[in-house]
Amino acid sequence: MSRALGRIEARFSGQLGDFTLDAELNTPAAGVTVLFGPSGCGKTTLLRCVAGLERLPGRLVVEGEVWQDEVRFLPAHQRPVGYVFQEASLLAHLSVRRNLLFGFQRTRDEQRITLDQVVDLLGLDHLLERGVARLSGGERQRVAIGRALLSQPRLLLMDEPLASLDRARKAEVLPYLERLHSDLAIPILYVTHDPAETARLGDRQITLSEGRTGPVIDTRDEAQGARLAARLAEVGPERLFEDLCATGVPPELAQLTLAALLAGLPPWRISDGGR
């Protein structure tokens, strides 16, 4: 089992209503793994299966610990995950402070992350005593992120945390997510359909399409990035896109590569990702 330490291994296949998920995930339990794909491709369902909010036949091992297999199914409240929903979903009867502390007070793990730390990291100082009804969309989402962090998760699950926000609010929350990434050593599974978010936050990416997962893609390969950037400068984006597709890169991936290159970010390497 020692090989499994430090990895998240998941395999779910089954029917949910008239949707079929056939997903496999094998990724290091470190940094940000982006689950990418169009809406309805099953990325939220996959995330909910990992959290234990949905139950499909399969197997889930997180850092050597079995959360689900043929006989076992750890209920959601016993899994050390933090979950950030698309809509902040704050508990309406509690203040910001009591929302933040809801999971903190219930965790049995060592409390490494403190309220002060989260308040500082997410800029929540002036909001603590407010009721949640009086928060803006961006503030609500920051509280939701802080609340998830304070439950001392060993794995943070984020389901399009920026999708319900307008452009200005997105720009407000995104820097906090980047700080999360650099300041805390919690592995994150991050669901999005936005290439720009993947480019800014992702360390690797798994694309889903109609309930099926593709290979793991490393998104921070500097050497290949430099090579592609030079090629982009030489032939322009349309030609590079065609070239990439001609070498067997899926179109959505080629598009992402270009988005990252144009944003000046280290782009994408296609790998078998430990499959």
Next chain:
Amino acid sequence: MGEIIWLTVKLAGITTVLLLILATPVAWWLARSQAWWKEIVGAVVALPIVLPPTVLGFYLLLALGPDSPLMAPLQPFGIRTLAFTFEGLVIGSIIYSLPFAVQPIRNAFQAIGERPFEVAATLRASPMDAFFSVALPLARPGFLVAAILTFAHTIGEFGVVLMIGGGIPGETEVLSIEIYRLVEALEWDRAHQLAGLLLVFAFAVMLSLLLIERRTGRLRP
């Protein structure tokens, strides 16, 4: 007169407290269960709304009477019958007001939706924990409406009380019975006083219900 008002308020108070405790698990189950037959239970619970109070009172009289098999377990404690007793009146009031407590609480539980419970679960709250820390506080307006409706409905009941209570002074003689008795005895002045009192009380109840509804904006009894 004071004794009658006290007895009436005592009956309504005890009924309200016991009924809220009893109605909560029923409402929770009706709100959350996926069982196909849950609306059968829902219909049984709602029956007192459409059943004539005299019919309900008649069956209760049989059920609480000395020949009832339901009374057999109480025989060793020296209780032969609960008919024409205050305790019997409480039982009758609880059954009679059941739908008025269950329905608002069920609606309030349903209005919460699935998400707050998923949130609670991902924050390590067990289902039992989430029931007390999330469901109950979020359904508070429903409990308030249920309490007010039950209390007011018990104050105003007549048919059931007459059937199983009989109007024994100090034991089962409540306001609505007293008004009926006063009118029969042509004591119009005192009937006026009591009727006026209940009218003002009923108005206060309706006003407070509407104010609660305006504040929460979504709950209907």
